[in-house]
Amino acid sequence: MSAKNLIHTRIWREEPEPDNPFATSAAYCRGYDVFGEMVGQARWVEMLYLLFRSEALTVAQADLLEALAVAVANPGPRDASVHAAMCGGVGGSSAAASLIAALSVGAGRFRGAREIFDAMTAWDYCGTDMDAWDAYCHRDTQGDKVDTWPKREHAPGFDPHGISTATSVLQMLGTLARIGASPRLSWLVLQRRQLEKIVGLPLDICGVAAATFSDLGFNPNQGEMLYLLLRLPGAAAHALEQEDYGYKRFPFYPVELEDDPNIKVTP
Numbered sequence: 001m002s003a004k005n006l007i008h009t010r011i012w013r014e015e016p017e018p019d020n021p022f023a024t025s026a027a028y029c030r031g032y033d034v035f036g037e038m039v040g041q042a043r044w045v046e047m048l049y050l051l052f053r054s055e056a057l058t059v060a061q062a063d064l065l066e067a068l069a070v071a072v073a074n075p076g077p078r079d080a081s082v083h084a085a086m087c088g089g090v091g092g093s094s095a096a097a098s099l100i101a102a103l104s105v106g107a108g109r110f111r112g113a114r115e116i117f118d119a120m121t122a123w124d125y126c127g128t129d130m131d132a133w134d135a136y137c138h139r140d141t142q143g144d145k146v147d148t149w150p151k152r153e154h155a156p157g158f159d160p161h162g163i164s165t166a167t168s169v170l171q172m173l174g175t176l177a178r179i180g181a182s183p184r185l186s187w188l189v190l191q192r193r194q195l196e197k198i199v200g201l202p203l204d205i206c207g208v209a210a211a212t213f214s215d216l217g218f219n220p221n222q223g224e225m226l227y228l229l230l231r232l233p234g235a236a237a238h239a240l241e242q243e244d245y246g247y248k249r250f251p252f253y254p255v256e257l258e259d260d261p262n263i264k265v266t267p
Helices: 034-038 044-052 059-072 080-090 095-105 113-126 130-138 167-180 183-199 205-215 220-230 232-245
Strands: 012-017 020-029
Touching: 020 034, 020 044, 034 044, 044 059, 044 220, 059 167, 059 205, 059 220, 080 095, 080 232, 095 232, 113 130, 113 205, 113 220, 130 183, 167 183, 167 205, 183 205, 205 220, 220 232
Parallel strands: none
Antiparallel strands: 012 020
């Protein structure tokens, strides 16, 4: 077959049908036959990993990535990205618009994908060195670096509004560490209290996710992209649900107004 008839990148190669150069006869991801071998045999997370990395997952790595995907699939309606998708749904926006809203709002440096990037960068910089974490979290690590994002305001991977480590975070960390037996997660289980004491903030879900991505061999750019992708199912489901519910059944936080106009004050 002539090379000019092949559509290929380092990730993907397609071979056309003999009678139609625009129809795909075979597609290969990193050399693996997608429709001839992978479909029906490979797990979704194995395909996901193969797209971002040049080698296949081990069984333990696949279990770890799948568990992480379950943990972050739905951040819940209190999360800003899901809330944005719900606003799109209740307002009658298209499916794409609701998902774009979730991506845009969930991209930032507070529980968003950019915080994953920051936290993974911190893991690359600090590893399991407690002194390095102390220096990283309490110094201006950005310096004069030009960045399109607003300057980070808290240690990445930790909850700036937290009082104590949430039960869900502890459960997620413990489970993922047992599944993967990976270096960062295992160290985090043992040193979490000391690390939180140094940082001055409790660990957050995005901190556990960042450690997991790093243990799986992803770089910060890949982790940022994956975090955006893996959180979309919850945003999509809540957008569709809210579209059916309408604005009168939108789950707002209970708020007590000091000057509630519905309450008449007797002079």
